[in-house]
Amino acid sequence: MTLALICLVLMMAGLTAYAVLGGADFGAGLWDLTAGGDEGGGRLRGMVQRSMSPVWEANHVWLIFVIVVLWTAFPVAFGSVFSTLYVPLFLAVGGIIFRGTAFALRGQAATINEARALGATFASTSLLVPFFLGAALGGIASGRVPVGNATGDPWSSWLNPTSLTVGFLAVVTGAHLAAVYLAGDSVRAELPDMERAFRARALTSGVVAGVAAIGALPILASDAPDLFSGLDHGLGLASVVASGLCGAATLALVVASRFALARATSAAAVVAVVIGWAAAQKPDLLPGALTLEQAAAGDTVLAGLLGGLTVGALILIPSLVYLYRLVLRGTLDQAYEPMDQRFVPTPRDDSDGEDA
Amino acid sequence: MAIVPIGDVVLAAVDPVRGALGQTDQEHLLPARELQALSFIVHIPIVCFGIAFPAMFLFVEGLWLRTGNPVYKALAKRWSKIALVLFAVGVVTGTILSFEFGLLWPNFTATFGDVFGLAFALEGISFFVEAIFIAIYVYGWDRLPRRTHFLVGIPVVIAGLTGSLTVLTVNGWMNNPRGFDLVNGKVVNPQPFTALFGGNVWHELVHMYLAGYMVVGFLVAGYYGRRWLKGRRDHYTRTAMIVGLTFAALAAPVQVVVGDWAARTVAEKQPVKLASFEGLGKTTKGAPFHIGGYYSDGEIRAGIAVPKLLSLLAFHDPNATVKGVETVPEADRPPVNVVRTSFMVMVSVGSALMALGLWFLVLWWRRGRLPRSPWFYRALMAAGPLALLALISGWVTTEVGRQPWVVYKYMRTEQAVTDADGLWLAFGVMVVVYAALIAATGWLLRRLASTSAADEIPEHG
Numbered sequence: 128m129t130l131a132l133i134c135l136v137l138m139m140a141g142l143t144a145y146a147v148l149g150g151a152d153f154g155a156g157l158w159d160l161t162a163g164g165d166e167g168g169g170r171l172r173g174m175v176q177r178s179m180s181p182v183w184e185a186n187h188v189w190l191i192f193v194i195v196v197l198w199t200a201f202p203v204a205f206g207s208v209f210s211t212l213y214v215p216l217f218l219a220v221g222g223i224i225f226r227g228t229a230f231a232l233r234g235q236a237a238t239i240n241e242a243r244a245l246g247a248t249f250a251s252t253s254l255l256v257p258f259f260l261g262a263a264l265g266g267i268a269s270g271r272v273p274v275g276n277a278t279g280d281p282w283s284s285w286l287n288p289t290s291l292t293v294g295f296l297a298v299v300t301g302a303h304l305a306a307v308y309l310a311g312d313s314v315r316a317e318l319p320d321m322e323r324a325f326r327a328r329a330l331t332s333g334v335v336a337g338v339a340a341i342g343a344l345p346i347l348a349s350d351a352p353d354l355f356s357g358l359d360h361g362l363g364l365a366s367v368v369a370s371g372l373c374g375a376a377t378l379a380l381v382v383a384s385r386f387a388l389a390r391a392t393s394a395a396a397v398v399a400v401v402i403g404w405a406a407a408q409k410p411d412l413l414p415g416a417l418t419l420e421q422a423a424a425g426d427t428v429l430a431g432l433l434g435g436l437t438v439g440a441l442i443l444i445p446s447l448v449y450l451y452r453l454v455l456r457g458t459l460d461q462a463y464e465p466m467d468q469r470f471v472p473t474p475r476d477d478s479d480g481e482d483a
Numbered sequence: 484m485a486i487v488p489i490g491d492v493v494l495a496a497v498d499p500v501r502g503a504l505g506q507t508d509q510e511h512l513l514p515a516r517e518l519q520a521l522s523f524i525v526h527i528p529i530v531c532f533g534i535a536f537p538a539m540f541l542f543v544e545g546l547w548l549r550t551g552n553p554v555y556k557a558l559a560k561r562w563s564k565i566a567l568v569l570f571a572v573g574v575v576t577g578t579i580l581s582f583e584f585g586l587l588w589p590n591f592t593a594t595f596g597d598v599f600g601l602a603f604a605l606e607g608i609s610f611f612v613e614a615i616f617i618a619i620y621v622y623g624w625d626r627l628p629r630r631t632h633f634l635v636g637i638p639v640v641i642a643g644l645t646g647s648l649t650v651l652t653v654n655g656w657m658n659n660p661r662g663f664d665l666v667n668g669k670v671v672n673p674q675p676f677t678a679l680f681g682g683n684v685w686h687e688l689v690h691m692y693l694a695g696y697m698v699v700g701f702l703v704a705g706y707y708g709r710r711w712l713k714g715r716r717d718h719y720t721r722t723a724m725i726v727g728l729t730f731a732a733l734a735a736p737v738q739v740v741v742g743d744w745a746a747r748t749v750a751e752k753q754p755v756k757l758a759s760f761e762g763l764g765k766t767t768k769g770a771p772f773h774i775g776g777y778y779s780d781g782e783i784r785a786g787i788a789v790p791k792l793l794s795l796l797a798f799h800d801p802n803a804t805v806k807g808v809e810t811v812p813e814a815d816r817p818p819v820n821v822v823r824t825s826f827m828v829m830v831s832v833g834s835a836l837m838a839l840g841l842w843f844l845v846l847w848w849r850r851g852r853l854p855r856s857p858w859f860y861r862a863l864m865a866a867g868p869l870a871l872l873a874l875i876s877g878w879v880t881t882e883v884g885r886q887p888w889v890v891y892k893y894m895r896t897e898q899a900v901t902d903a904d905g906l907w908l909a910f911g912v913m914v915v916v917y918a919a920l921i922a923a924t925g926w927l928l929r930r931l932a933s934t935s936a937a938d939e940i941p942e943h944g
């Protein structure tokens with residue numbers, strides 16, 4: 128393996144982590160959006176709030192990771208991608224601001240109207256961000272980003288069948304992942320009605336995602352034949368099949384309420400898609416415009432980057448393990464609070480009076 | 484090097500770097516600049532809280548662990564919740580900045596990304612650590628054992644430092660570039676570690692880090708000082724005010740010394756920037772320093788001259804020769820009045836805040852009490868916003884003083900900019916977005932403040 132390839136693998140791993148963890152956070156926004164009126168929806172929203180609060184910032188950092196590895200290891204690709212795909216990327220980053228802020232603020236809302244306004248912002252932007260990021264990836268994968276400073280078409284580079292498909296898939300996959308995780312969290316929180324609600328959502332969204340993924344194949348075949356020709360044999364094909372199997376397994380596990388395992392298989396389905404995409408695009412980083420080796424920075428830089436990331440990983444991996452262990456054990460769990468009932472005057476439960 | 488100054492004779496050469504994405508049209512420079520500056524003006528004050536607040540609430544938590552007094556716990560808890568919210572805002576505004584490296588300056592990143600990018604990879608790790616541990620800390624109150632909870636806060640403090648370090652290595656490198664070779668206009672042989680740790684990073688780091696403590700310390704002290712002045716003289720308010728004030732007051736005098744170090748480094752590495760601080764047109768031996776006035780046609784008008792002061796400040800020698808702005812052609816000079824004004828603002832504020840800090844420190848040291856004059860508390864309420872003003876002015880000094888270069892003497896900012904359209908539209912949108920963000924954050928902080936922690940303690944013990 129060349130250094131460039133190792134860097135690519137790391138970057139794709141970061142992208143996968145973002146798609147799985149960050150994607151689920153976006154998906155939670157969809158369930159928030161569609162939860163229904165204050166009465167019925169309040170319980171779902173409370174669950175979303177409770178599950179996401181401790182982890183969403185850490186999950187978001189994966190995106191930063193992908194971006195900085197891209198510009199360090201493959202600077203020309205970075206400049207070309209960002210200058211051509213500036214419209215979806217700008218919209219995505221705008222959505223990121225609104226989503227993060229609205230989510231952070233919603234926890235402090237004191238009236239139902241505030242909670243509604245912030246909740247609506249959080250939930251609707253949760254749909255936009257994965258869509259635009261997915262559309263940008265679709266533009267890259269279908270070979271619509273040439274090398275140069277904004278030399279690609281600012282509109283057709285992301286308003287095209289492949290981009291729209293990938294954008295849509297990003298949204299539904301996130302929703303599916305979110306429902307699986309939230310169902311698991313509901314079991315831990317001992318809220319059977321929430322478990323049922325998210326289980327049903329996990330099944331529906333899983334079926335939609337599966338159908339959409341199959342429907343995507345003919346679209347790719349006609350709109351991005353080069354990419355598609357990488358998916359019909361070898362590693363590309365194997366990944367597509369593996370992804371489908373993992374998806375089916377997830378559905379079965381959800382039916383059986385084995386959410387811990389379903390978490391793993393649903394993530395594996397995303398991993399397989401990313402591997403398949405990489406295999407199909409090989410050896411290009413920007414299809415038709417730039418190969419991986421052409422795009423790569425010099426070996427000193429790549430070695431420095433890998434060294435830095437290795438040291439970083441030694442710190443980061445134990446930290447992440449610690450965080451997720453605390454989360455999964457429930458140590459950091461906040462008291463579950465439906466998002467509508469807070470506004471009903473209740474006796475304060477400040478046992479020690481220090482909770483400000 | 485583009486410019487080889489020999490005395491005041493100037494030899495100009497062609498622009499040395501060819502952008503990796505080709506030449507740009509340059510028509511988008513102004514909106515890109517404004518958008519970049521706007522984004523920094525929002526991000527940097529917020530991240531001051533990421534730098535300084537964790538150390539403050541950990542200090543207060545330490546007081547709680549030692550004394551068991553619930554007032555300390557209530558305060559530390561309250562501050563850590565505020566820090567978490569501001570951290571979230573720092574995360575989103577920081578994300579915008581990283582996107583802007585590509586959305587606004589693709590040719591800069593494409594050409595030099597391999598030289599400086601490593602720093603941001605390390606920065607990412609720092610922020611990861613910060614995000615993980617601040618969440619554990621805040622959500623872990625009353626759920627983790629006390630000592631563990633305290634220890635979990637320490638990585639947050641460290642990550643604030645290393646995060647700033649890595650970002651500032653990039654800025655230090657942009658101001659004093661090295662660690663690569665130019666062959667026929669192409670950047671080759673990048674040496675990231677030389678580039679990042681050999682530039683102007685060290686004074687920038689210390690200066691920025693202290694600035695974080697001054698900004699947060701004075702803002703906090705001013706907030707509680709206002710309550711103090713209104714007669715809320717309980718233990719909670721007093722502790723909060725004194726902790727903020729102590730951090731800020733200790734930082735303020737040191738900041739002036741570090742500022743002097745910064746100025747001397749700039750005098751050596753970026754003489755034209757230094758000349759802009761003062762508005763020195765011609766190279767002068769024993770150069771004076773003007774207070775007030777404005778720069779026009781190579782000299783300061785309507786200012787009060789202090790003889791030889793500039794030489795003294797820049798080189799610690801009243802008779803040293805200071806290079807003037809006119810050692811480089813017009814096209815290579817920064818907008819002198821912008822740089823000079825912001826420098827003056829920073830230095831005036833810095834001196835005033837040092838005086839305020841010393842007032843407190845001396846009284847505290849000698850008499851063991853707080854100042855009694857209401858004017859002290861009124862000044863304290865102004866000190867936070869003033870520190871913010873100094874912070875922004877300092878960055879304007881550094882960044883505008885670097886112009887017209889993005890990579891000092893290697894790449895012009897106009898070469899770096901994107902060719903994409905619609906930047907004014909993007910700028911307009913971002914103005915609205917940032918206004919909403921600031922309003923929402925302000926709303927949230929007021930909301931947090933309205934559920935008073937202090938009110939609850941006496942009743943419950």
Ligand code: HDD
Nearest residue numbers: 687690691694739742743745746830833873874877878881
């Ligand atoms: C609270 C904020 C604050 C205060 C009170 C001061 N500064 Fe400052 N200054 C900054 C905050 C700042 C900064 C954090 O905004 C900058 C921007 C870049 C940097 O490294 O620090 C800066 C930059 C900066 C530079 C340019 C460095 C460069 O371009 O590399 C100089 C020469 C000084 N400062 C000098 C001073 C002096 C002589 C001060 C006191 C009298 C002073 N500063 C007070």
Ligand code: HEM
Nearest residue numbers: 188530533534569570573574577578580581610646647650
């Ligand atoms: C003076 C310069 C800067 C300082 C001191 C600084 C410091 C910080 C700190 C302490 C944080 C943690 C968040 C918080 O505390 O609120 C942060 C977040 C961030 N900063 Fe900056 N920053 C600076 C400039 C920049 C620049 C130029 C960029 C971009 C290219 C950037 C990108 C980011 C990003 C992406 C985050 C979010 C990280 C996350 O997701 O957790 N920052 N910054």
Ligand code: HEM
Nearest residue numbers: 516519520523588591650653654878879882883886889896
């Ligand atoms: C770590 C890195 C950086 C830090 C901390 C930093 C900080 C700042 C700050 C605070 C400003 C505001 C000055 C003003 O109001 O005009 C500014 C302005 C600016 N920055 Fe940076 N910057 C960094 C990196 C960059 C990069 C990567 C670019 C571009 C490629 C850049 C280009 C600019 C430009 C063009 C301006 C506007 C200057 C003007 O108005 O003339 N900076 N920067």
